[in-house]
Amino acid sequence: MMATWVSATPWEWLAAIGPMHGWAVATAAVVSACCAMVGTVLVVRRLSLLGDAISHAVLPGIVVAVLLGGRPGDLGVLVGATAAALLTVALTEFFHKQAGLPEDAGVGVAFTTLFALGVLLVTVSGSRIDLDPGCILYGILELVPFDTVEVAGWEMPRAFVSAVVVFLVVGSGLWLTWRWQVFTAFDTEAARAAGVPTVAVTVGLLAGVSLATVAGFEAVGAILVVAMLVVPAAAAELLVKRLHHCLLLAVGLAVMGAAAGYLLAWKLNTSAAGMMAVVLGGEYLLAVLVAPQQGVLARGMSSVLYAWRVQCEDRLAAAWRAEEAGQSAPLPASLVAAAAWWWLRVQGRVEPAQSGARLTSQGRRDAELIVRSHRLWEAWLGRHAELPVDHLHPPAEWIEHHLGTRLRQRIEADLGRDVRDPHGSTIPPERG
Amino acid sequence: MNKQAESQPGHPQQPTHLPATSPLQAGQPPLLEWHDVTVAYGRRPVLWHIDLTITTPCLYGIIGPNGAGKSTLLKATLGLVPTAGGRVQFWGQPLAAVRPRLGYVPQRETVDWDFPVNVMDVVLMGATSRLGWFRRAGRRERELARACLDRVGLADLAGRQIGRLSGGQQQRVFLARALAREADIYLLDEPMAGVDASSQEEIFAILAGLRDAGKLVVAVHHDLRTAARWFDAVALIDMRLVAAGPTATVLTSSNLQQTYAGRLGILDELSDAVARGDRTS
Numbered sequence: 181m182m183a184t185w186v187s188a189t190p191w192e193w194l195a196a197i198g199p200m201h202g203w204a205v206a207t208a209a210v211v212s213a214c215c216a217m218v219g220t221v222l223v224v225r226r227l228s229l230l231g232d233a234i235s236h237a238v239l240p241g242i243v244v245a246v247l248l249g250g251r252p253g254d255l256g257v258l259v260g261a262t263a264a265a266l267l268t269v270a271l272t273e274f275f276h277k278q279a280g281l282p283e284d285a286g287v288g289v290a291f292t293t294l295f296a297l298g299v300l301l302v303t304v305s306g307s308r309i310d311l312d313p314g315c316i317l318y319g320i321l322e323l324v325p326f327d328t329v330e331v332a333g334w335e336m337p338r339a340f341v342s343a344v345v346v347f348l349v350v351g352s353g354l355w356l357t358w359r360w361q362v363f364t365a366f367d368t369e370a371a372r373a374a375g376v377p378t379v380a381v382t383v384g385l386l387a388g389v390s391l392a393t394v395a396g397f398e399a400v401g402a403i404l405v406v407a408m409l410v411v412p413a414a415a416a417e418l419l420v421k422r423l424h425h426c427l428l429l430a431v432g433l434a435v436m437g438a439a440a441g442y443l444l445a446w447k448l449n450t451s452a453a454g455m456m457a458v459v460l461g462g463e464y465l466l467a468v469l470v471a472p473q474q475g476v477l478a479r480g481m482s483s484v485l486y487a488w489r490v491q492c493e494d495r496l497a498a499a500w501r502a503e504e505a506g507q508s509a510p511l512p513a514s515l516v517a518a519a520a521w522w523w524l525r526v527q528g529r530v531e532p533a534q535s536g537a538r539l540t541s542q543g544r545r546d547a548e549l550i551v552r553s554h555r556l557w558e559a560w561l562g563r564h565a566e567l568p569v570d571h572l573h574p575p576a577e578w579i580e581h582h583l584g585t586r587l588r589q590r591i592e593a594d595l596g597r598d599v600r601d602p603h604g605s606t607i608p609p610e611r612g
Numbered sequence: 613m614n615k616q617a618e619s620q621p622g623h624p625q626q627p628t629h630l631p632a633t634s635p636l637q638a639g640q641p642p643l644l645e646w647h648d649v650t651v652a653y654g655r656r657p658v659l660w661h662i663d664l665t666i667t668t669p670c671l672y673g674i675i676g677p678n679g680a681g682k683s684t685l686l687k688a689t690l691g692l693v694p695t696a697g698g699r700v701q702f703w704g705q706p707l708a709a710v711r712p713r714l715g716y717v718p719q720r721e722t723v724d725w726d727f728p729v730n731v732m733d734v735v736l737m738g739a740t741s742r743l744g745w746f747r748r749a750g751r752r753e754r755e756l757a758r759a760c761l762d763r764v765g766l767a768d769l770a771g772r773q774i775g776r777l778s779g780g781q782q783q784r785v786f787l788a789r790a791l792a793r794e795a796d797i798y799l800l801d802e803p804m805a806g807v808d809a810s811s812q813e814e815i816f817a818i819l820a821g822l823r824d825a826g827k828l829v830v831a832v833h834h835d836l837r838t839a840a841r842w843f844d845a846v847a848l849i850d851m852r853l854v855a856a857g858p859t860a861t862v863l864t865s866s867n868l869q870q871t872y873a874g875r876l877g878i879l880d881e882l883s884d885a886v887a888r889g890d891r892t893s
Contacts, residue, residue, distance in 0.1 A: 373692060373711075
């Protein structure tokens, strides 16, 4: 089976998916897009845990609505679920403000209680409703295509239709209130002072979360809904630095994760919901690696580049000091140093001579500035830091790579004219 | 509690150096008036019976030690914390009626500077805060935001992510956001905190410019050395109003002694007892 899958062309592959799996993938994609949209705002507001809570706490609302005659996917069920979600938030606030519980503990108490209540309701009501606690946790994405409704002559899965409706409602809600969502998320107090109805903005967001959650509940289950709320948003916020870019990227990552996860699960014959969550987690890991500023690769790269610059500058300075002492430049003592020499030659800062190499005029100017920085710093530290003379070299060896023209001039002005460094060497003048 | 025994509330003051063309006329309500304002966190009072009036546009400093309730006073003024008693009036009107005419600069540390927005986004928050539900920033708001960034000297950093600014630049972004509200009264919480000396001077120059344009600028400040130079008038606060009026007459050593060393523990002890719902020992 693996062999045919790998060797198939993309078109054959797409055709092999067929309408049943196609509907399931489409439903998963729309649901995860809904979750990623609201999740983006939740994550920057540090409310991820509340998203987790809401995704569980909607259960009793759904069960009660179903017991009252609603069908999963109906409007009544959405209303019931949203009410339960807002009840969670109200309970959390109550525990926090009135009972003095820390806010995260309050969330923990509220949603576990409500979720447990929902589980009890499901089991107590037994055969009267067709909700299975297992499905609630893991979803029944594979069965989504079999429960259909007719929309404008087209037969579509009920879960897909409700997911699209939720997508449109949540998406347009966010679009219309975006300005206030951003202001409230960034600086709630200033937003309130400026007259932004921050409570309404927050309640609207949480209602959106519960809508997205309910849409996702049936398709992918409570556990994966949490992953869809938090993981794509967290990944996107590592990669881009404006909130609406985060939202768009999160939606893209979520849709990709949902589709790839479903197809992988189908081919490997395992749980679709589980595989989607794993793929989303993989996307997050990848983001951690490649993020432009805090990413593992970027930080590794910048330390390598720094070490390389230090190495090259140290070679230059060593050559200058040798010249000052009337000797020829020292031979590179290590492979890295040899590489640095080669690079300095490529740059035209050193050139070959009879006895090894010597500085070009450009190289001499650059080297002089490094030695100047070094000796200025030694002199300055010697005057201001009460360090013994033999302790001055190591700090200067480090700071010489960080001093710029302006600060050098300030240090020089501070030291006064015609100063020598604490070892008695002259400090080269500035001539860039 | 006997207010007179505890403090000597300031009376309406008119800073002496201000131009004679002050907008204050007989019968006109003062710009900003706190009338017997008491604020409590839970049941614990943190600010007792503030009675203070500002009649003319000026640079007004609210000065006091840590924990004196300076920021709380500002937040109560803007309705961000509820008052346990008393009222605040702007031009003789309640907060709800005048909100669009107020600009607020919170303390810099109150927000997460790694938040994914750039400088322009933050200033636009101020420029668009008057638009109602469902409205989006248009050309007018963008131009306004750009002009305000220009006024604080950050025009060329409009696209920079806010986490990559220095402390002084972050403070100026906040200032630009308040400027973009085109307010008549500006309330600033520690605008000079964590800001290097040259940025402080720039911020001060902007605030002085607002004052000269006829705006009232009220700033919470804790540094006595600079307070004397920057503010036209000050209120000394230490859980209660110690003194208020023109800077030179208020920043006297006996007043400072009262503010910085003279809490006498009485209000502290009383706050504890009130919070417990009990008597003091």
